[in-house]
Amino acid sequence: MNRYLKNLNRIEFIVTMACTGKCKHCSQGDHNSTDNIDKSLAADAVRRIAEEYPISSVMTFGGEPLLFPETVCEIHKTAKELKIPQRQLITNGYFSKNTDKINLVAKQIIESGVNEILLSVDAFHQETIPLEYVLEFAKAVNTSDISFKVQPAWLVSSDADNPYNSKTKEILAVFKHMGIEMNQGNVIFPSGNALKYLSEYFDMSQKSKSPYDEDPSDIRAICFSADGGILGSNAYKKDIIKILSDYAP
């Protein structure tokens, strides 16, 4: 086992870079790419990595991952078969305007084995994502016994008084009324679009560290890009186990 990965326990997938939102706080910037990861490559990677490392968590996100529900389902179905306990999906909840399709995808992801859904809703998402379709999705998944929570992005802090946080609180009240719990959410980090559109809210004299940065000499979570990129290599070009064994900070 590669010593730099001795504590590896989580696999994340950016299922696609395509997105239905155009959020001004998005750390990924403009979503001009429509790359999406191949479902068989992703599921096979979960299976093979879990044979070598004690994986306890698999997460799918994007872009908007439910633009490719079959890929999301294939990844989590594999994780469930392997008895990986945490099978998480982060979504903005907006992938279709068609009620039948929304209900079908909700049913498929629950059946596939997803057991935790974090729904990104807040002032930033709802500037370009219509809440009505998100609410339909929320209703469709809120009937099952999976963990389902809303996950807002806060500007400066959850206590900070600014127009965005006020709007976010109004949106969250709608979900609270539906009996949907709230996760603590995350504080927006100055990168990507957030740097471009919200810089007045950040203290740029302070060097900030992304909460998502891993210690390169003690990697606990690996993240596949939508184009197969992983740990400075690419799973389409090189065997995934070889990528892991060859990794050095």
Ligand code: SF4
């Ligand atoms: S924050 Fe999420 S929903 Fe918004 S543009 Fe970025 S990936 Fe899409």
